[in-house]
Amino acid sequence: MGDPxxxxxxxxxxxxxxxxxxxxxxxxxxxxxxxxCPSCLGTWRWERLxxxxxxxxxxPEPSPRLAWRIMVRLRQEEEVVTPLAERAAKVALGVLCxxxxxxxxWVGQSPPSWLAPWGKFLQAMxxxxxxxxxxxxxxxxxxxxxxxxxxxxWVSLAPWALLILLxxxxxxxxxxxxxxxxxxx
Amino acid sequence: MAETPWPSDEELMQRxxxxxxxxxxxxxxxxYRRVYQWAGRFTPYLETAEEWTQEVFLxxxxxxxAYDPQRPFLAWLRRVAVNYCLNALAAQKEEPxxxxxxxxxxGNGGTPPDPTPLPEEMLERxxxxxxxxxAISRLPPRxxxxxxxxxxxxxPYEAIAETLNLPLGTVKTHLHRARAIxxxxxxxxxxxxxxxxxx
Numbered sequence: 001m002g003d004p005x006x007x008x009x010x011x012x013x014x015x016x017x018x019x020x021x022x023x024x025x026x027x028x029x030x031x032x033x034x035x036x037c038p039s040c041l042g043t044w045r046w047e048r049l050x051x052x053x054x055x056x057x058x059x060p061e062p063s064p065r066l067a068w069r070i071m072v073r074l075r076q077e078e079e080v081v082t083p084l085a086e087r088a089a090k091v092a093l094g095v096l097c098x099x100x101x102x103x104x105x106w107v108g109q110s111p112p113s114w115l116a117p118w119g120k121f122l123q124a125m126x127x128x129x130x131x132x133x134x135x136x137x138x139x140x141x142x143x144x145x146x147x148x149x150x151x152x153x154w155v156s157l158a159p160w161a162l163l164i165l166l167x168x169x170x171x172x173x174x175x176x177x178x179x180x181x182x183x184x185x
Numbered sequence: 186m187a188e189t190p191w192p193s194d195e196e197l198m199q200r201x202x203x204x205x206x207x208x209x210x211x212x213x214x215x216x217y218r219r220v221y222q223w224a225g226r227f228t229p230y231l232e233t234a235e236e237w238t239q240e241v242f243l244x245x246x247x248x249x250x251a252y253d254p255q256r257p258f259l260a261w262l263r264r265v266a267v268n269y270c271l272n273a274l275a276a277q278k279e280e281p282x283x284x285x286x287x288x289x290x291x292g293n294g295g296t297p298p299d300p301t302p303l304p305e306e307m308l309e310r311x312x313x314x315x316x317x318x319x320a321i322s323r324l325p326p327r328x329x330x331x332x333x334x335x336x337x338x339x340x341p342y343e344a345i346a347e348t349l350n351l352p353l354g355t356v357k358t359h360l361h362r363a364r365a366i367x368x369x370x371x372x373x374x375x376x377x378x379x380x381x382x383x384x
Contacts, residue, residue, distance in 0.1 A: 019339040046368065053317035054226075054337040059234075062221040066235055070213050070242045074206075077243060 005033040010040045014047050094166075194258035202249050209249070212258075213242055220266050226333050227270040227326070237273055241266045263338070264348045267330055271349075274326045320370045328363040331356055 005013065013030040016022050022030065034041045192200070192208075194215065200208035220241050224234040245265055252261055321332055327349070334345045342360075346353045 018336065019341055021341075046364070049313075049317060050321075050332065050364070050367065051336045053314045053321065054333060056314060057226060057318055057337070059222055059225040060231065062218055062235060062238065066221065066238060067214050067217045069235075070217060070239050071210050073239055073243060074209070074213075074246055077247075 005029050007033075007037060007040055010034070010037065011043060014040070014044050018047055018051055195254055198249065198252055198258050199254045201246070202252065202254075209246055212245075216259075216262060217242070220262070223263070223266045223333075224270055226337065227274060227329070229322070237270060240273075241269050244269060260344065260348070263334075264350075267334065267348055268350070271326050271330055316374055317367070317371065320367050320374075323370070324363055324366060328359050328366070331359040332363050332367075335360060 010030060010033040013022060013026060013033075017027070017030065034044055192211075194212060197208040197212050201212065217238055221234055221238045224237040224241070225231065228234055228237070241262075245262065248265075252258070321329060324332065330349060331345060334340045334348060335342075340348070342353055342356050345351075346356045349356070351359075
């Protein structure tokens with residue numbers, strides 16, 4: 001065992017003891033000093049009191065749903081920061097699709113003349129790709145068939161079915177968003 | 186970097202930085218209780234503590250690219266959380282009304298009450314510690330933060346300084362003044378009694 005501690009050294013040791021940084025020998029030296037020094041003993045007791053009061057501070061457990069709520073909020077915040085242009089483009093595309101198909105259904109005739117060049121383009125692309133046996137040729141051919149047959153419901157049924165599915169999906173997402181919002185409030 | 190079955194916080198944070206949302210969810214699961222406990226020492230209102238916990242994780246995610254993977258995640262989390270609580274308190278412009286609210290909440294909806302009666306000395310001990318906590322809660326927020334980081338987190342001065350972004354000397358001064366205030370307050374409460382000597 002080394003020399004007895006001075007009061008300054010003992011105060012330093014008390015500080016270290018509070019953060020669990022004392023070795024066995026250092027503890028013994030501190031104890032020996034405290035046994036004969038009422039002033040440092042008083043400091044030690046105050047420090048221990050503060051330590052216990054904070055360490056044993058009673059707090060209930062957080063709600064088990066807190067972690068889930070945090071994760072939901074993170075996703076909501078992400079949605080908020082989705083670029084406006086991206087959202088606007090999606091909405092515009094959806095509206096365009098609906099208007100085109102609804103207009104065609106209503107008119108019940110061949111596509112408007114101003115759309116004809118695009119129809120020819122699609123037909124040419126579809127035929128070219130189908131000839132080459134490319135994977136996307138079939139898709140383009142299907143689109144062309146739907147395009148040509150939009151005054152015949154049994155032919156253009158597929159695009160309409162897709163639209164209905166998309167609408168149902170969007171409605172479901174909207175409802176889920178509302179439910180999550182209610183749980184957060 | 187190869188992904189381990191039980192990745193460290195630092196690895197998860199790096200994955201979150203690369204856009205892995207599940208990695209950040211895992212961090213939330215691991216640490217939300219800890220953040221809540223920190224927040225709960227700055228406000229007596231449990232709803233506020235939950236709200237602050239959410240905000241802390243939102244900020245962590247928002248500023249995830251500011252995290253340096255070479256440094257411990259927990260230190261960064263503590264820094265964000267404690268500073269958020271201090272800023273939130275400053276924004277409120279007023280101190281929490283009373284910590285009795287917390288005690289009431291504890292009695293009603295927190296830890297279930299122990300059916301066995303406590304011995305008298307245990308009650309006295311608890312009362313003494315509650316008085317100390319009450320005095321700590323009345324400290325100015327920055328002093329309170331230093332006291333909590335020192336005694337609850339058991340951090341060395343250097344780590345407290347880094348957490349609060351304060352010079353080392355300021356941390357020591359804050360702690361010295363906080364102790365003096367606490368001693369004065371508690372001696373006024375206790376008068377000639379010296380309950381801490383028997384704890």
